[in-house]
Amino acid sequence: EDKVVQSPLSLVVHEGDTVTLNCSYEVTNFRSLLWYKQEKKAPTFLFMLTSSGIEKKSGRLSSILDKKELSSILNITATQTGDSAIYLCAVEDNNDMRFGAGTRLTVKP
Amino acid sequence: DGGITQSPKYLFRKEGQNVTLSCEQNLNHDAMYWYRQDPGQGLRLIYYSQIVNDFQKGDIAEGYSVSREKKESFPLTVTSAQKNPTAFYLCATGSTGSSNQPQHFGDGTRLSIL
Numbered sequence: 001e002d003k004v005v006q007s008p009l010s011l012v013v014h015e016g017d018t019v020t021l022n023c024s025y026e027v028t029n030f031r032s033l034l035w036y037k038q039e040k041k042a043p044t045f046l047f048m049l050t051s052s053g054i055e056k057k058s059g060r061l062s063s064i065l066d067k068k069e070l071s072s073i074l075n076i077t078a079t080q081t082g083d084s085a086i087y088l089c090a091v092e093d094n095n096d097m098r099f100g101a102g103t104r105l106t107v108k109p
Numbered sequence: 110d111g112g113i114t115q116s117p118k119y120l121f122r123k124e125g126q127n128v129t130l131s132c133e134q135n136l137n138h139d140a141m142y143w144y145r146q147d148p149g150q151g152l153r154l155i156y157y158s159q160i161v162n163d164f165q166k167g168d169i170a171e172g173y174s175v176s177r178e179k180k181e182s183f184p185l186t187v188t189s190a191q192k193n194p195t196a197f198y199l200c201a202t203g204s205t206g207s208s209n210q211p212q213h214f215g216d217g218t219r220l221s222i223l
Contacts, residue, residue: 004151034212043152043199043214088151097142097212099151 003027004091006100014108017079021103023089024071033065033072036088038102043088046074079107112136115200115215121223122187122194130185130218132200141183142201142212145169152199158183159205187220195221 004025013019025033032050036043047056049065049072056063060083063074076083086102116131132141140159144152154167158177172191177183187194197219203212 006151045213090152097154099144099153101151 004089004098004100006087006089006103008103009101010104010106012106012108013079015080017107018075018077019079019105021074021076021087021089021105022071023074023100024069025089025091025098025100026070027091027093027098029093030067031092031094034090034092034097035063035072035074036090038086038088046087076105079105081107081109083107113200113202113213113215115198115218117218118216120218120220122220123223125189127186127188128194128220130187130198130200130220132183132185132215133181134183134200134202134213135181136202136213137180138202138213139180139205140203141177142203143167143173143175143183143185144199144201146197146199146217155185155198 007022011019032048034048035046037046047063052065052067060077063072065072074087084105084107086104088102089100090097113134120128122128142157143155145155146152153169155169155173156164156167156175158164161177161180164175164177172188174186197217199217200215201212
């Protein structure tokens with residue numbers, strides 16, 4: 001059965017800390033892995049990863065895919081309170097997209 | 110302003126009532142999706158459509174119905190057969206084929222039982 005597992009489910013840090021969020025998956029016909037940030041409403045797109053070992057970076061956020069280990073990590077450096085959100089990992093195959101349960105990140109001042 | 114419009118933002122359903130959630134897009138995307146989000150769970154796929162007049166069931170289609178008469182519109186009906194409809198519903202669009210673009214999401218509709 002296809003599945004996407006994220007860890008940890010929740011995380012509380014202080015401003016300035018660095019965090020690493022994990023996503024592992026088991027899907028057939030893998031096309032891509034995506035990271036989304038969800039605050040109060042719809043998820044907003046962060047990264048799409050299709051190739052193993054190539055880091056994608058946007059400001060303090062970065063992500064990398066390991067197709068051999070069937071996993072991806074999302075790193076956030078120098079965290080800020082505005083980073084508090086649920087981070088969703090999704091894996092796309094030929095037909096649809098399957099989401100993990102999300103990691104709830106809380107950044108305290 | 111290009112994007113996905115979901116309406117209403119909040120919806121209340123009475124027992125035995127069917128309700129329809131609207132999703133309209135002007136992104137010219139072929140594919141449209143409906144997801145349901147419950148607390149502590151990831152998004153679960155209800156239905157998706159890759160072309161007009163065609164749609165497929167997702168993981169939790171029971172108690173729901175959809176139509177895709179126009180490319181821009183993919184309404185979701187929550188029927189009385191759905192015994193636990195309280196959830197946050199997200200509509201998404203995406204391109205098909207090999208363009209490998211991420212899905213775009215609407216702002217969601219929160220459905221509650223009266």
